[in-house]
Amino acid sequence: MITLHGFPTSNYYNIVKHALLYKEIPFQEHLIFTDNDKLLAVSPVGKVPAITTDEGVTLSESSVICDFIEEAYPDIPLYPESATERAIVRQIMKIAELYFELPSRRLIPYVFSGTQAPDTLKQEVRQVLARGIPALNQLCQFSPWIAGKALTMADIYMHYVNVVVIGCASTQLDWDVLAEIPGMKEWNKTMTQSDIAQKIEADRVANMPEFMTHIKAQIQAAQPK
Ligand SMILES: N[C@@H](CCC(=O)N[C@@H](CS)C(=O)NCC(=O)O)C(=O)O
Structure with missing residues (x-):
């Protein structure tokens, strides 16, 4: 197993x-x-x-x-049959990771410590997100799934990328990034309502206290002595 x-x-x-x-x-x-x-x-x-x-x-x-x-x-x-369609799914996943998740992730330490990131960092993150938005606008179909009629790995990937984008951009950038992509919010809500996403969310919430204990210890260890 x-x-x-x-x-x-x-x-x-x-x-x-x-x-x-x-x-x-x-x-x-x-x-x-x-x-x-x-x-x-x-x-x-x-x-x-x-x-x-x-x-x-x-x-x-x-x-x-x-x-x-x-x-x-x-x-x-979770991937289409044709090589071209599979590549399109992977392209969405890659762009979601590089231009949505990774820049937003840079703000996570500030979200956890309840402080504001430096303006220079916020500006860098905004610039990368600003490249991801038109790209995802071009690629995401929401008909009803991200890459078309069937749910694919791109739907799963994007949904959990959005967790970080929403959590960081709203608090640190005061920016509703998902609203920049018509259809994204409605699709994300549908994803959230699936039985699997609900189970994963329940497990996430249950794990939060233990996770925070580890994060606080890491933040403390990184403080200058
Ligand atoms: N590129 C990796 C990224 C995984 C990642 O960043 N995981 C986070 C947890 S959400 C982590 O392990 N962070 C610890 C670290 O960056 O040292 C993947 O796709 O699996």
Whole structure:
């Protein structure tokens, strides 16, 4: 059985968890935080998520894991059949990660510490998001799913990318980024209402106190002595 390593407050962890649940692949969760050195044994850069496959192979990087589980467990597909359509799905995932998630993520420490990020950083984040918005406007179809008629991995990926975008841009940039992409908010609400997303959200909320304990310890350790 697959083991999913990480913690349920991680949006990247939840991408993989959602895909595993959607594809009805049996898996067990191994709760491990990023301050645990043992994470390096399954994730070379010490980031979450990672999986251990049925064969005992460890894999990290959410998009790589998503590709692996699709290829190894094709019965309930999350990518279209044609190579071109698959590439379009991956293009949306990549742009969502590079131009939406990663810039927003830079603001997370300030969100957690309840402080405001420096203006220079806010400006850098705004500039990257401003490139992602027209790109996603061009690529996302919402008819009714992101890449067309069928729900794909791009829907799952974008939904958990949006968790970070919403959480950071509203508080740090005073910017309703999702509103810049017509259809995105309605689609995101539909995604939130799915049984799988509801289960993942319940697990996230339950994990929050333990996660905050780890985060506070990390923030304290980083303070100048
Ligand atoms: N590119 C990685 C990013 C994963 C990631 O950033 N995970 C966060 C938790 S949501 C993490 O492990 N952060 C710890 C760190 O950056 O040291 C992926 O797609 O899996």
